[in-house]
Amino acid sequence: MHYAHFLRSRKPIWDEFEESLERARGRQNPSHEALEKLAFRYRQVLHDHALAASRYPETGAARRLERLALDGTHWLQWDRPPRGGGLGGFFRHRFPAVFRRFLPHLAVVAFLFLGALFLGLSLTVVQPQVGVALLGPDKVEDLRRGHLWTEALTTTIPPAVSTSVIATNNMSVALTTWAGGALAGLGTLYVVLLNGFLLGAVLGATMPYGLDGELLTFIAAHGPLEISLILVCSAAGLALGRAVVAASDRPRAEVVQETGRDAFALLLGCLPWFVVLGLVEGFVSPAPTVPVPVKIALGASLLALFLAVALGPGARRSEDAYE
């Protein structure tokens, strides 16, 4: 077919397709007839694009057809995931399913965290200079005087301020450990080991001054859930890293995408809890008026609530559906 003839005979179709596409883009819900016509024209444009690309490459017609074919593909193909029943459905089905899927990874990061905690604790007990190096001489001097640095949370910083700072900081740590997993798991391992080591070292540094009990009391209300959430996000990160590194019988790109989606669901399920934790850490943990048993009970209840959601009755059913 002659180029000029090709243009003359096909250009009205391209114009019509472009107009229909513009109209469809402007509407919220295009009619069935309009969509059907658009799909038909899209097919014609695709065929013309194939012809132009092979017989008249790089010409104006070929370039326009390439643009139209791409625009049409972009608009007509929308990879929407199946509806998951909103927020309630997410926490009832999707979140428990991915939580169960990542339980082996959670066991690994928990083991690493505890190992690093024990290392930090024993190192600081044996070598107190490690505690000085980590906390700084000023805070160690405060410990010598019998004061924990956490007292500043009640004396110098208003609870509302510390709540916002703590909540955003915890979310940043969770996002970092999660995203760090994409670096072959190295970022996640760094965050898990560092946090475990720091917690152990800080605990070890307070022991010679008899303030370890006070420190444990301080973290009793928020610590169990906070550490659990960080570890859950780390488990998701580790799973990401494993998908990037480990070979399987499926294409790596496919495995990485699937694990990425699941790991992201796990992260999304954890983030709201950090807001609750920020409130507890800002208002309850540093409050001397709240009795220690209440703090312990609150910490245990929060962790139990989280686990109830993550391992709730819907978990097994949703896991089956997921599989």
Place this chain on the structure above:
Amino acid sequence: MPSSKIMAARPPRKEDVEPSHEILFALDNIPLDLPIARAASRVVSGFLDYLILIVLALLWTVTVLLLLDWSGTARIIILLVVGYFLLEYGYFAVVEVATGGRSFGKWTMGLTVVTRRGGRPPTTALLLRNAVRSVDLLVGIPLMLLDPLARRLGDRLAGTLVVHVRRSDEWVLHRVPRGWGARELAVLESFLRRVPDLEPERSQRMAQRLLACIERDDPDLLRGAPAAGDPVERLRQAVSAEKL
């Protein structure tokens, strides 16, 4: 050989041999090229977005400081901390979800996010590709340079690509000089498309060379066109060129 003089003899470039395009198969197995955005345009687009982010952060700071008096220092700190956090983690995700994959930087550079099949990415994919942005600030550029599809970490996780959105300023010829093939047509149409960007003297010189080629290969085509005047306009009339 007709019009061979207008085709500058040059050795094939790397991009001629290995186009940086992802070919996907659309309906009826028709191959469709995705014009992949390379690292350079991605970096410029990201730079523009971060500029916007800085401006937004400054605006937020000024707004909070102006609206709240200094007696409410605690409230100021809370609003600033939460605002910065939301901007840092939310700007890209919210803008891309709202626009279907075009942040301000991408819009300026004519880029958009698509799925591997060229379709519209789902919201989850847009959120996911932006959740690892902090890590991509470290490794994103090397990854884009090494990957033939210029994907950063976020793109790999979300299964997305960033492509160029073509402008609609094509010129087509309704009269084709005898013996001219697709390459000659492409040169002529490409010239007409680029005329507004060329220096007038240079464009007129090139138009005269093209007219000379047409006169040699198909003199009948120039009969209707005026002999004098702007050579670019004469060329357009000779081949009945129009904007597509």
